[in-house]
Amino acid sequence: MPALLPETTTPVESALPESALEGLGTRPFGVYVHVPFCATRCGYCDFNTYTAGELDSDSSPQSWLEGLKREFDLAARVLKAPPAVDTVFVGGGTPSLLGADGLRSVLDAVRDTFGLAPDAEVTTESNPESTSPEFFAGIRDAGYNRISLGMQSAARHVLKILDRVHTAGRPVAAAEEARAAGFDHVNLDVIYGTPGERTEDLQASLDAVLAAGVDHVSAYALIVEEGTALARRIRRGELPAPDDDVLAADYEMIDRVLASAGLRWYEVSNWSTSEEARCRHNIGYWRGGDWWGAGPGAHSHVGGVRWWNVKHPARYAASLAAGKSPAAGRELLTDEDRHLERVMLELRLSEGLPLDALDDDGRAEARAAAAEGLLDQSALDGQGRAVLTDRGRLLADGLVRRLT
Template sequence: MGVPAISPVAAATSPATDIAAAAADPSAGSAGFGFYVHVPFCVSRCGYCDFNTYTASELGAGVSRDTYASIVRSEIRSAAAQFTEHSEARPKVETVFFGGGTPTLLSAADLASILAEIDREFGLADGYEATTEANPESVDADYLAELHDGGFTRLSVGMQSTASHVLKVLDREHSPQKALDAVAHAHKAGFEHVSLDLIYGTPGESAADFANSLAAAVDTGVDHVSAYALIVEDGTALARRIRSGRVPQPSDDVAADRYLAAEAALSAAGFSWYEVSNWAKNDTARCRHNLLYWEGGHWWGAGPGAHSHLPGVRWWNHKHPSTYGTALAQGLPVAGHETLTDDDRYLERVLLLTRLASGLPLAELRPDGRAAAERVAAEGLADIEDDRLVLTLRGRLLADAVVRDLTG
């Protein structure tokens, strides 16, 4: 049920030329503009994780948690300079998302200073959304109060499970209670919007384990839940344990059962799905930053390995923090980029909009795609409502296959 990867296409022109042209495009930010800030630090690496993260021993020279906020603020200023030089106005920032890694390994003051830099250089729009991810063991009541006072409006807590043996398989450091405490602290600090992340299908997780995790999530009073099937990525510690036979391979059938359980439990508790893996209590509880991605908006990604998207071009920073810092001292820390073809844009738009409860407008489809949409609907994988294709529950289980049919 994950989003299929799209292979980058090598660009024929230089990153600087294409980024300058994209920043000068009058449509930059017209579909919404956001900032993603990557914080690559982790105390330890979870067994299933293949994200761009580093423990203290892996950082190398020139990078530390103490200096990181200053480095990222420098990239924000470099980003602003692109718009100053090449366009009439910088777009206002509607959403900011701090991901990782564990952003909350930085001090609340450091995170707030990065958010303030974005506001100084670009301006935060009225009613902006600012989210940070947080591991439960990395925050307490005082930290979250300072974070809220620093301008953050939303918290996303990685609970994953309330079963201790499941957390152990995932190599999570926190206890089940820590996640529940983090939510309580966030509400007390004044966060109106709090999300919990769950992972299902972990080897050894029973149906009762997942049901208990769902019930605990609902009982916290959060207004948003994300639930993702465990994906075993090559090169991770979990993949090695599975390959050696110490841990069984996750089951696709079990994952489908868990998804159906999530839909049933969350719907009964007043949540509605708005993207295949995301449920919210109401429209204002939806993650506006992720909707920016899914609906074709633009964003600047700051930090090691972060990706950015402006009209017609996508680029990504150097992955290792040390290399990123060295490159940033000499200009934009771009490791590679791609110019998007019409086919690229078509595939991505169909892929992303199909996963949304608001559906895919049939007008977005090419003629062969419209014929495929009729077949998909006839097979019970989608409904066609007001000239939009909307996945059924069964279709959500087979979303990747539906996208292949529509674009094949």
């Protein structure tokens, strides 16, 4: 387990150790902004989100934005000489509920505190139902250059099980509106393995994705999280649990269909039409970069120190209004922790993991995995890299345990 740091070292004022600040700016640096607001709660979602009925006046978008600006001021003091931001990702929740003006204010706050690198990637997630041509034009003008839309499925009955409220055809229309507004980079999120989803339902979703003409797709197997409405329905026997064999077959189908249309995998759950279309912000996570996560429940990482904020928007805003850090906890990653995370994350990338990142036992396991068809033998021999095969992608989690 990572070493927990004393509460007194939670990032306030100048609390990050000098060792964490060494090299700041030489590694990719991103900013993640968590928007905790949603119009409704999806049955499968366990993210830190709140509907209007779950919050009081102390948890308004305005108080959240004021807290966000105060946290950025804190970041400037903690980082001492904050580098220009390479990537921004506004996630949630439902950032598009802020509207174009609200999202402009968010990006202006990032720009005022850190500055943006000339080629910065700036992404916001959006729910298709809370977007419009005017919305996309407004955020494009504000400086956003990448959109991620939550589609999940094109089948009405699947959306109903997931408690998604958008109409089945709206994500495709939203993607087309985003492209018309000048967004070259548009992602659609897909969830597969929902109880009741048939092969033809997944095919219809993939057909819709391709019809939308997007340059990036993220596809995630449904995970039943404890405490969600979906978990309760499965526990009561109203719905079957996702089947691992079905999930594997679905994944293979997704990869086959997307590859045939020119979308190639670059991370186990992500496909793009080109290297330029890849999500640079997420690549920063996978390659151990630095980022400041702002907002309720957001996580940060700088130079081997990781911390996370309190979850409730009212407590978050109140802490910052009182001049206190919103951090709820913090840990210092050991060399062993960082090694494990490097193997776990880089192995999921299409270029794989350098063999010299493994110890002797790990390299022996890599050779054994290649003999079993889980790693690409030619990449292992020729480039000295552990690269997942198609079969290896299905078994990546277990392979990580073997290599570490």
